[in-house]
Amino acid sequence: MRRVNPFSRRLFWQGLGASLALVTTRRAVSTHEGTHVVDVKVSGFEFAPAAVEIIAGDTVVWVNHDIAPHTATAVEGDWDTGTLEKGEEARIIFKEPGLHRYFCAYHPHMTGEIRVRSKPGG
Template sequence: MRRKPRTSGLWLACALLACSCFAAAGDLDESPRHHVIIIEGMRFNPPTLTVHRGDRITWVNKDLFPHTATANSKAFDSHSVASNASWSYTAHRSGSYAYVCRFHPTMHGNLIVQ
């Protein structure tokens, strides 16, 4: 009678190791996300937003008049965003970016990119 080699324990160990490697890689793989800032009532909502590099941020203007989202550092500038329109920006560099509406300087926001 011929005996089969004992490989089931080794196969199980390799399978468990492979699964744990895939799970760890999946935890590290964060796909870019999409965030929305609503412009309404002369405010940016949320006023402060934290995102990751590669994420896309869209400002949606729900006011009756145009606004901008203009970074003080000049990192981004939406130019005029008409009523019921939107503008998107993809965050590429880490940092904290204070921004305002150039038409209404009392409107302030902050974008934090990690």
């Protein structure tokens, strides 16, 4: 039978203590308090990021960095930023959960989507 020396015993207890600490420690939970603003950059004839996930009540801001005018127009037609010239921005608050796909009315190959989740706890 193999003998347990003080060094291996100490490693065992250190490992056990670390394992118990990890199991019993609460993990940090990301909360979404208040409303947030998410920026979408319009540049190089692209929306960046092209896909955004937010919570109901959050605001998305499109800022046009291109020389050409652009829009962010809902595929379903229920919202539109209007024409954004270089340096202009538009804000839309998304209150209802769901998937909102959009495109640029001037450049239909430019597309994006906003996934709106329900408020936490509600």
